[in-house]
Amino acid sequence: MSNSRAYKAWSVPLIAGVLALGGIPALAGSASAAESKAVQDDFNGDGYKDLAVGAPIATIGGKKGAGYVTVMYGGPHGLTKDSRTVISRSTSGIPGDPTAGENFGHQLSTGDLDGDGRTDLIIGTAASNRDAVVVWGSKEGLSGAVSVPAATTQAGDFDGDSWPDLVLFRGGRAPGDDPLGTEATIWRGPISRDGKPTAKQDFGSPKVEPYDVMYANAGDVNGDGRDDLALTVYIGEGGVGSQLYLANASGGFTYADSPQGSGQVAFGDVNGDGFDDVVRGVPDDSSVTVALGSASGLKPASTWKSYSQDTAGVPGAKEGDDRFGDAVAAGDVNHDGYADVAVGSPGEKLGDKQGAGMVNVLYGGRGGLTGTGAQGFTQDTDGVPGAVESGDQFGGAVSVLDINGNAYADLAAGAPGENGVEGANAGEGAVWSLRGRPTGIVTDAAFTFGPRTVGAPVERATFGGSLS
Numbered sequence: 001m002s003n004s005r006a007y008k009a010w011s012v013p014l015i016a017g018v019l020a021l022g023g024i025p026a027l028a029g030s031a032s033a034a035e036s037k038a039v040q041d042d043f044n045g046d047g048y049k050d051l052a053v054g055a056p057i058a059t060i061g062g063k064k065g066a067g068y069v070t071v072m073y074g075g076p077h078g079l080t081k082d083s084r085t086v087i088s089r090s091t092s093g094i095p096g097d098p099t100a101g102e103n104f105g106h107q108l109s110t111g112d113l114d115g116d117g118r119t120d121l122i123i124g125t126a127a128s129n130r131d132a133v134v135v136w137g138s139k140e141g142l143s144g145a146v147s148v149p150a151a152t153t154q155a156g157d158f159d160g161d162s163w164p165d166l167v168l169f170r171g172g173r174a175p176g177d178d179p180l181g182t183e184a185t186i187w188r189g190p191i192s193r194d195g196k197p198t199a200k201q202d203f204g205s206p207k208v209e210p211y212d213v214m215y216a217n218a219g220d221v222n223g224d225g226r227d228d229l230a231l232t233v234y235i236g237e238g239g240v241g242s243q244l245y246l247a248n249a250s251g252g253f254t255y256a257d258s259p260q261g262s263g264q265v266a267f268g269d270v271n272g273d274g275f276d277d278v279v280r281g282v283p284d285d286s287s288v289t290v291a292l293g294s295a296s297g298l299k300p301a302s303t304w305k306s307y308s309q310d311t312a313g314v315p316g317a318k319e320g321d322d323r324f325g326d327a328v329a330a331g332d333v334n335h336d337g338y339a340d341v342a343v344g345s346p347g348e349k350l351g352d353k354q355g356a357g358m359v360n361v362l363y364g365g366r367g368g369l370t371g372t373g374a375q376g377f378t379q380d381t382d383g384v385p386g387a388v389e390s391g392d393q394f395g396g397a398v399s400v401l402d403i404n405g406n407a408y409a410d411l412a413a414g415a416p417g418e419n420g421v422e423g424a425n426a427g428e429g430a431v432w433s434l435r436g437r438p439t440g441i442v443t444d445a446a447f448t449f450g451p452r453t454v455g456a457p458v459e460r461a462t463f464g465g466s467l468s
Helices: 017-021
Strands: 051-055 068-072 084-088 108-111 120-123 132-135 145-148 152-156 165-170 183-191 197-202 212-219 228-236 239-247 253-256 265-268 277-282 287-291 305-307 327-331 340-345 358-363 370-377 397-401 410-415 430-437 440-449
Touching: 051 108, 051 397, 051 430, 068 120, 120 152, 152 212, 165 212, 212 265, 228 253, 228 265, 265 340, 277 327, 287 340, 340 397, 340 410, 358 410, 358 440, 370 440
Parallel strands: 108 152, 265 327, 327 397
Antiparallel strands: 051 068, 068 084, 108 120, 120 132, 132 145, 152 165, 165 183, 183 197, 212 228, 228 239, 239 253, 265 277, 277 287, 287 305, 327 340, 340 358, 358 370, 397 410, 410 430, 430 440
């Protein structure tokens, strides 16, 4: 799955030798189904989740906006600067050449496509004439790559056969008012390392075709064993909308009503009833909407609940420019069996610092999501490294993953505008990793990193513009 938002190359020490010179060797074949018992988001199969970080506006090989992705490998002590892989189109083994304005890493998806027990990373692009790239997981880390005919993708088990599938959205992002349109196709897993699916299938619904798919996520809202699909789409004239598709018995998708909003979308079981719930960001209203899942799909719209910084217990105050809900992610932070929700407000004004940004964490429970016990984090929060600055956009992307394997999901927050140049609309960018504990998110082991930390291109990189 994926959690991404806003707006590889070498690795040490896990990936040595040829990788230290920028090469990612191709690996052949795929493993048997018996080997496909993977920890989701674990690219090297060591039992710890890993974090992929997009820097989609970075200059690569003199090409502005070419973009790159950094993978930070998890471990018993969390993320460290010494265990990472940086991937771009200039990396040996990655198909294609850097192209200006491609925004490689604009969208990220993850899944064990070949069934070898290690998660693979699918790196999307904003360009209509460029292909996404699958970078394969391996014991040494991400290794080998193949192009797939799409700008945006989403992995998930959409037919319930225990093999991850891949939905391909061919289209890109319109440069003007009118969407380019999307051709959607389902690739059935397993998918071989030379880019051949077990089968191909029509998407099943024409409703996505007129629009440009910007972001996607997957989860099972009706508990039928098949992942469902939520999309954020560009609808034209500057407008952004949302769609939900339920996987059906024929292997395709059926359109379903869902909360509307232009922000990111997350799936998580916030009330512990066994059905994934949909959390949709509505940044134009600085709110998020939660629709609970059930055996028949999402519960009626009359039951959907809205949350904001005006909700009792949620730190901050609701303001139109905050863009609360621009980024959302779900995971169990305090290990109580309920999904919790991180919400980014990259437009949050702090003092006189416009667009400094903030992240709130709201907690799930038997009654669903609640503002009770909610937390708020900025660069002014005790224990959080850095300082509040205008335009940092802290919370422009968020992710909730247990990166140290202690069963408590950790928070990653991107600030793509960090260290911005005056008058520019992009910064170097940075990411903060804060640990989950029984009491919630804590700052005593906070770790922040950016392009300088990982030895990657720096200028206007928007590092942290997307997170897996």
